[in-house]
Amino acid sequence: MLNCQRDLFSIPRDTAYLDAAYMSPIPIAAVAAGEAGVRVKAEPWKMTIASYYDEVEEARQLAASMVGADADDIAIVAATSYGMAIAAANLPVPTGSAILLMENEHTSHRYIWYDLAQRSGAHVDIVPQPADGDWTNAIVSAIRNSSRPIAVVAGTLVHWFEGMAIDLETVAAAARAAGASLVVDGTQWVGAVPFDVRRVRPDFLVFATYKFLLGPYRLAFLYADRRWHEAGRTLEHHSWNRVGGDKSDFYKVAVPDFLPGARRFDMGERSDFAVLPIAIAAMKLIRGWTVESVFGRLRHLNELVWSQAESRGLPVARPRHPTPHISILDIGDRLAASAAQELKRAGVHVTLRGTKMRVSPHVYNDEADINRLFESLPLR
Known part of the structure; x- marks a missing residue:
């Protein structure tokens, strides 16, 4: 052990x-990495274009390793709520369909679905907390017995407030059988619980770094299934998620293509010189353990x-x-x-x-x- x-x-x-x-402390090595990162901005004349790319890709690779994904599957975003907003911007939710939520779901994984339902003419259906504690069976039953077509199942591996486990593979299978998309909040367990995204295959999985990943506040990662890599709609448009953003004449191309994979969903100013090094140092420790x-x-x-x-x-x-x-x-x-x-x-x-x-x-x-x-x- x-x-x-x-x-x-x-x-x-x-x-x-x-x-x-609630919030983890960050390791001593991560504190040092953050302090070194702050000094990068203190001396901008020493920066090169690599300052905007190298640590971004290292963080992307490390985050992917936490959930069994490839680096191309990961976007760098600001928070769980930001990643959920990307999911909501892409998933089809027809009028009259339902978005399924667990009772008392965390607000970062709840409010966006009410907003989407209101805009789409859809419904938010709540799965009540089961008396026997079996959230998996309760969610699967709600999917199979819904009087409305299920468009989205908003799930997780552990209920953030009750501490009860959910079998995401079983929930994912039921969601796929119903033709529903699956969006997962991993903030309360990624880094602490073994997980292989290839077994669950959600459309989107979002996880912030400030809890069990021992990382900074104001940083999260978004896993996007490959079906969204070519046509996914991003929230922001900037040079850093586009081809040629690292070239001196980047501004001459009217609308360059997106970078490959989930990079199209990267937030603006993703290469935060103080925040990213903290996350990298912390995830390196977890990878080592x-x-x-x-x-x-x-x-x-x-x-x-x-x-x-x-x-x-x-x-x-x-x-x-x-x-x-x-x-x-x-x-x-x-x-x-x-x-x-x-x-x-x-x-x-x-x-x-x-x-x-x-x-x-x-x-x-x-x-x-x-x-x-x-x-x-x-x-x-």
């Missing part, structure tokens, strides 16, 4: 940071979370379909009203929403962090 990597991060020993699903090894460590730590809760007699019930890298414990009325403030004072960081506590460790956590959480947890 992968050992704790705490020494690669600037995390004090008296801090138990267990909130990667391997996603499989990261997953194994997180599964071990989350098993400790559940074991500690149960051994202390907390009224928690493990979900029937848990995601192994995040634990969401409903502690009910045992959780003190002042829990959030008291945990922070104790140097413990988790997400609390009502009676639910979301614990999301990463490779910088160890067994002592889990112990600290439960020793500091204020209960009634």
Whole structure:
């Protein structure tokens, strides 16, 4: 099993940071890379045209390796919501059809579909949270039993709020059988859970870097199925996603062709000299550990979370379909009203929403962090 990597991060020993699903810290090496990147803009006379391309392509390749894709399949975008807007700009949604969403889906993967439905004369149909926790069966049943033709299934591997796992391969098969497009939000798991996009084959998959990829804020990657590589509609038009943008006479060609693959979807000013190096350094670490090894460590730590809760007699019930890298414990009325403030004072960081506590460790956590959480947890 992968050992704790705490020494690669600037995390004090008296801090138990267990909130990667909110925002992860970035590794020390990534901080250094970002600082070097800032200095590029401080001395623009030293820049060459390679400054706009080399790191872009390195980041694209690394991002592709996280999901089993090819570099040509990946676009560099600003956020999950940006990638979802690209998907919405391309997918056919006929009048009277339905866009299928899980109940309480994250806003970056929700609002755009309401907007598209309103513009297209379509409907947003919500799959209610299943009482038995089986989101996969609930989504597949909703697809098969819909009274309307399904145009889009907006899916994910793990419900961001409930921490329940979804079998995306099964959902993808049902979506294809119904003639629906599949759009996936990977922000809450890419980098932490092994995934092969070739097995699921979504139309689009978007994942931001600031959570389990240990990267910067304001950066995401978009996977686009090859059916969208030749005719996909981009949100922005600029030189960097066009052929010849690296030439001194780029402005002479009226409308040059797009660069190959998903590069047509790249955002403007994609080669952010401070942001991209952070993502590259962080993804290099993950590639060195391997996603499989990261997953194994997180599964071990989350098993400790559940074991500690149960051994202390907390009224928690493990979900029937848990995601192994995040634990969401409903502690009910045992959780003190002042829990959030008291945990922070104790140097413990988790997400609390009502009676639910979301614990999301990463490779910088160890067994002592889990112990600290439960020793500091204020209960009634």
